[in-house]
Amino acid sequence: MNSKEATLNKLNKMCENTLNETLNIVYTDLGEDFLVATMPVNSRVHQPDGILNGGATMALAESVGSPTSILAIDQEKYAVRGIEFSANHLRSVKSGMVTATARIIHKGKTIHLVEIKIIDDRNRVISLCKITNYILAK
Numbered sequence: 001m002n003s004k005e006a007t008l009n010k011l012n013k014m015c016e017n018t019l020n021e022t023l024n025i026v027y028t029d030l031g032e033d034f035l036v037a038t039m040p041v042n043s044r045v046h047q048p049d050g051i052l053n054g055g056a057t058m059a060l061a062e063s064v065g066s067p068t069s070i071l072a073i074d075q076e077k078y079a080v081r082g083i084e085f086s087a088n089h090l091r092s093v094k095s096g097m098v099t100a101t102a103r104i105i106h107k108g109k110t111i112h113l114v115e116i117k118i119i120d121d122r123n124r125v126i127s128l129c130k131i132t133n134y135i136l137a138k
Contacts, residue, residue, distance in 0.1 A: 004030060011067060023056060025063050034103045035068045041093050051092040057127050058087050061116040064102035065131035069112040072104060073135055080112075084132040096121040110135050 011027040019025075023045060029036040037060065039045065045056035062085065069080045099119050106113035116129040 007071070015063075019059055020063050023059055025060055027064075027067075028099075030071065034101055035064045035071065036099060036101045037064045038097050038099050040097055041095050046094075051094055052098065052126070054087065054089050054127075057089065057098070057118060058085065058129065060098065060100045061085075061087060061102075061118060061127065061129035062131065064100045065114045065116050065129070066133060068102040068104055068114050069133040069135065072107060072112070077138060078135050079138055081134045081136060082131050083134045085129065087127055087129040089127050091120070091124055091126040093120050093126055098126060108135075 007030060008027050015021055015025070023039055025037050025039045027035065027037045039056070039060045041052050045053055047053045062082065065085075066080055066082050073080065097120075100116050101119075102114050102116045104112050105115050112133040112135060114131045114133060116131065117125055118127040118129070120126050
């Protein structure tokens with residue numbers, strides 16, 4: 001198993017018995033400056049009118065936004081805390097799979113700004129989110 005697979009396995013294992021598991025969020029890819037996860041769209045994440053709940057979308061975005069910063073720091077010395085989050089929901093989804101890709105767009109010593117793009121099965125952007133993460137000494 002290479003280090004990429006090992007890191008993905010570790011991230012997915014950490015999420016057992018958490019909101020990620022409840023929403024079936026799975027980490028699927030990562031690189032030096034990005035992290036990707038998927039979430040199925042079904043009745044478990046629907047609003048009463050049968051479309052993807054914005055809160056579930058935001059949970060998916062948060063689930064890649066914070067770990068992207070965690071993977072970019074010395075985890076022995078620092079911790080990550082999200083301090084601001086915003087989302088623009090641009091399109092509705094009723095079924096299928098959504099994919100979130102997080103990228104750090106500003107990597108300072110104490111602040112990371114992470115952009116999260118969530119797309120549907122047809123590669124259409126459904127939400128664009130940002131999270132500001134505070135990097136604090138342990």
